Amino acid sequence: MxxxxxxxxxxxxxxxxxxxxxxxxxxxxxxxxxxxxxxxxxxxxxxxxxxxxxxxxxxxxxxxxxxxxxxxxxxxxxxxxxIPETGSADYRQYIYWMHYAEGSLMPPLLLRLVFEAIKSKPLPFFIKPVARKIADETTRQFIAPQIKTHFDYVEKFLGEHEWMAGHKLTGADIQMSFPLEASVARGVADSYPNITAYVKRFQERPAYQRALQAGGDYDYA
Amino acid sequence: MxxxxxxxxxxxxxxxxxxxxxxxxxxxxxxxxxxxxxxxxxxxxxxxxxxxxxxxxxxxxxxxxxxxxxxxxxxxxxxxxxIPETGSADYRQYIYWMHYAEGSLMPPLLLRLVFEAIKSKPLPFFIKPVARKIADETTRQFIAPQIKTHFDYVEKFLGEHEWMAGHKLTGADIQMSFPLEASVARGVADSYPNITAYVKRFQERPAYQRALQAGGDYDYA
Missing domain, CATH: 3.40.30.10 (Glutaredoxin)
Structure with a gap:
């Protein structure tokens, strides 16, 4: 078992x-x-x-x-x-998104989370405004443009494809689900209709719903 | 070609x-x-x-x-x-390290880099000490313990294994090389003799040396 x-x-x-x-x-x-x-x-x-x-x-x-x-x-x-057939074009897409999800999409989202956390941390009153300023500037200049590049890219792809690798759900969709549904839940993806529709599409699957029931509280969904 | x-x-x-x-x-x-x-x-x-x-x-x-x-x-x-044979124990190790390198090991190293960059950024003199303090505290409390956990873990593994997945070099070694050699080059891995020896071991390979020649300047090596 x-x-x-x-x-x-x-x-x-x-x-x-x-x-x-x-x-x-x-x-x-x-x-x-x-x-x-x-x-x-x-x-x-x-x-x-x-x-x-x-x-x-x-x-x-x-x-x-x-x-x-x-x-x-x-x-x-x-x-x-x-998993698509090894060596096929769908397989190449599969392996690409499998690595892209954590290797490229997650890092700027993680950075955003860390700098948001710094802003909400209890800090001495005379440091707090400076901490907020540093966090906001880093996010604005360095992190937000990266997130935009990635979301524009995934949005375009999902405008042309129903699933990440071929005509049906694969492990690549499951691997990509975490950063995308977290972003939809937090409003990061509000201006990305294809990403929002894709997340809704997989969240409606019976297996996804059963997983939600089995797992208990899940704030990202 | x-x-x-x-x-x-x-x-x-x-x-x-x-x-x-x-x-x-x-x-x-x-x-x-x-x-x-x-x-x-x-x-x-x-x-x-x-x-x-x-x-x-x-x-x-x-x-x-x-x-x-x-x-x-x-x-x-x-x-x-x-690539080890599909379904073998070596293959499971291979696929594990293939994902671990960017999915788990790189994020705390990236965070460290970003906070180091904040410290060295030109900032108004009255903000600079606060920025340095925030960066140092975040690194000390949140990032450094994560890096230690990961390095202790890889160090132990490399005390018991010559290569990441089995008895010879695989793609998993190539995928793991980037975070490890960057850490060795920057002194992060100074107290990790197995990691240091492993990096030296793969850097001595003729193919690695040819790649270095072909690629030109490479600061991490």
Missing amino acids: IILHHLNNSRSQRILWMLEELELPYEIKRYERDSKTMLAPPSLRQVHPLGKSPIISDGEVTMAESGAIIEYLGQKYGDGRL | IILHHLNNSRSQRILWMLEELELPYEIKRYERDSKTMLAPPSLRQVHPLGKSPIISDGEVTMAESGAIIEYLGQKYGDGRL
Whole structure:
């Protein structure tokens, strides 16, 4: 039986969705973020030294890292679903988005989050306005233009394609879902109708809905 | 003929190394960073809308994103080299590190770079000390512990393994090389003898040396 070590409000929601798409039997082991620090609990480190979610156990195999888990599950249990045929044009798109999601799209979104966090941190009153100014300027000059470039790019692609890699859902859609639905939920994608429609499209899938039920609270969705 | 759109001091050094490992014929098209902003030139956007390097053209195929290019080249031209057999334990390690390098290891290193940059930015004299304090505190409390967790983890792995995925070099080593050699070059890895020895081990490979010659200036190496 596959065990998903699941942290609430995390990338492991993707794996839950994938397990539901493949209609695999699985068990959820739950970990709750610390309500103050929002960090994963130390107990996750007993499963994997990095203490990050998602992690799956599948018999002797322990796998971490969203992209690697999606690849593993797709190859082992996909039976032709969720991964296009190796060597095809769809496969090239698949592998591209699989790496693009965390390698290129997430970094500017992460930077934005970190600088937003600095603005909301409790700081001495005489430092606070300066901190806010530094955060705002860095976001404006350096981070926001990068996010715009990426969103313009994905928006254009989704104006011409229903799914990320070919005519049906693949692991690449699952891998891309996290940054895109987080952005839609936070209003970052308000001026991107194709991205918004795409997120709605995959969120309406029965397997996605079952994953949401199974996972419990999920703020990004 | 494969064309590598190569930006100096960038992730495209990895692809150059991979091309040399596979002894493939290729052509380099060079792009130079703006000496002031250190950004890639706008001409790269004509090759790919994101204007980032590496990008390769291979006949009709244009591929971006380091991880995806490594997968593409390995699958199309590797002929059993650089990718372990699908479904094997080595393959699971391979796919894990392929995603870990940019998905987990790079983000805290990127954050460190950004906060270092804030400290060295020209700022009004009354803001500068506050900016430095904010950058130092964020690094100390939030970023440095993450980097330590990751480096401890990779250090332990490299104490027990010669290569990332099995008994010989694979694409996973090439994908992991960028964050690790940058860290060694900047002294971040000074207290990590296994990481330092590993970087030296792959940098001594003839194919790596040829890539260095072909690529020109490379500050991270």
